[in-house]
Amino acid sequence: MIARLTTALRGRGLALLCLLPFAMVFIVFQVAPLAWVAVHSLINADTWSLANYSKIFASRFYLQAIQHSLQIAFWSSVIGMLVAVLGSYSLRQVDSKLRDFVMAFSNMTSNFAGVPLAFAFIILLGFNGTLTLLLKQSGLISDFNLYSKTGLIVLYSYFQIPLGVLLLYPAFDALRADWRESAALLGASPWQFWRHIGLPVLTPALLGTFVILLANALGAYATVYALTTGNFNVLPIRIAAMVAGDITLDPNMGSALAMILVGLMLVITAAQQWLLKRSYHVAR
Numbered sequence: 608m609i610a611r612l613t614t615a616l617r618g619r620g621l622a623l624l625c626l627l628p629f630a631m632v633f634i635v636f637q638v639a640p641l642a643w644v645a646v647h648s649l650i651n652a653d654t655w656s657l658a659n660y661s662k663i664f665a666s667r668f669y670l671q672a673i674q675h676s677l678q679i680a681f682w683s684s685v686i687g688m689l690v691a692v693l694g695s696y697s698l699r700q701v702d703s704k705l706r707d708f709v710m711a712f713s714n715m716t717s718n719f720a721g722v723p724l725a726f727a728f729i730i731l732l733g734f735n736g737t738l739t740l741l742l743k744q745s746g747l748i749s750d751f752n753l754y755s756k757t758g759l760i761v762l763y764s765y766f767q768i769p770l771g772v773l774l775l776y777p778a779f780d781a782l783r784a785d786w787r788e789s790a791a792l793l794g795a796s797p798w799q800f801w802r803h804i805g806l807p808v809l810t811p812a813l814l815g816t817f818v819i820l821l822a823n824a825l826g827a828y829a830t831v832y833a834l835t836t837g838n839f840n841v842l843p844i845r846i847a848a849m850v851a852g853d854i855t856l857d858p859n860m861g862s863a864l865a866m867i868l869v870g871l872m873l874v875i876t877a878a879q880q881w882l883l884k885r886s887y888h889v890a891r
Contacts, residue, residue: 641869643862644862644865644866644869645862645866647858647859647862648660648859648862648863648865648866650859651859659859659860659862659863660863660867662860663860663863663864663867668840669845669864671840672840672841672842672844672845672864673842673867673871675756675839675840675841676825676841676842676843676868677825677871678756678760679756679759679760679763679824679841680763680820680821680824680825681821682760683759683760683763683764683767683820683824684767684817684820684821684824686760686764686767686768687764687767687768687770687771687820688771688813688816688817688820690764690768690771691767691768691770691771691772691774691775691816692771692775692813694709694768694771694772695771695772695775695776695778695779696779698710698772698776699776699779709772710772710773710776712769713769713770713772713773714769714773715769716765716766716769717766717769717770717773718766719766720766720827720829720830721829721830721833722829722833724762724765724766724830724833725762725830725833725834726833728753728761728762728765728834729753729834732751732753732758732761733753734752734753736753739751739753753834754834754835754838754839759831759834759839759841762830762831762834763824763827763830766823766830767820767823767824770819770820770823771816771820774812774815774816774819775812775813775816778809778812778813778816779809781808781809781812782804782805782808782809786800786804787800787804790804810883811883814879814882814883815879817879818875818876818879821872821875822872822875825842825843825868825871825872826843826868827843828843828844828847831843831844832844832847842864842867842868843868845861845864846861846864846865846868847861848861849861849864
């Protein structure tokens with residue numbers, strides 16, 4: 608008995624020792640930078656105060672940046688979720704070769720962002736872009752501005768959709784085929800199956816994926832900067848301008864904006880957890 612306990616403790620100690628490098632990396636690259644940002648967000652003119660936050664919430668310019676970030680992140684995430692749900696479900700119904708190709712393509716496109724993506728969209732949907740001119744000639748659109756809020760939503764949706772597919776596709780494995788057959792034998796319609804079985808089972812994955820898409824869009828910087836050269840007012844652009852800008856250099860204000868971005872994500876995550884606890888599937 609004692610020998611078995613000693614072996615178990617030794618194995619647990621070895622496991623903790625193996626986790627030590629990961630803990631150090633997490634502390635150095637996650638906890639320490641966040642703590643530094645939090646501390647410096649409370650410094651204004653070499654004194655401790657909430658002046659940076661007061662200035663942000665009293666400024667229409669910074670409030671506009673927060674509003675734009677939330678609107679672009681929300682609508683691109685909604686579009687990404689809707690298309691990803693339909694795409695993931697459809698992939699479950701096709702043969703393996705096509706499914707493997709689509710999954711590989713989604714894996715590639717979900718990581719295709721930054722300068723190459725911005726240039727690709729300028730060529731396709733810019734003022735003189737190929738698709739823009741074709742749609743104008745066919746009369747489907749009268750005008751389209753890629754550098755506006757609507758254009759950024761379209762741009763963000765491009766990398767939100769494949770990311771959503773990659774995250775949601777495994778979730779459909781939880782829907783067993785015999786459940787639908789059993790529901791049909793009991794007289795349930797397809798709508799009743801999805802309402803009482805399908806959606807409750809998928810709810811945790813749907814909520815989790817939506818939060819990840821929101822975080823992905825809220826923190827996106829390279830693509831919107833390459834597209835607008837920093838002239839569109841969103842939080843990541845404002846933070847970068849404050850931390851590394853030539854004209855409006857103010858790291859403490861940038862830290863306050865970064866903490867607001869962190870706070871938004873905490874609120875979204877808390878709402879997701881609250882909805883998750885209230886979901887039918889989890890409650891059961």
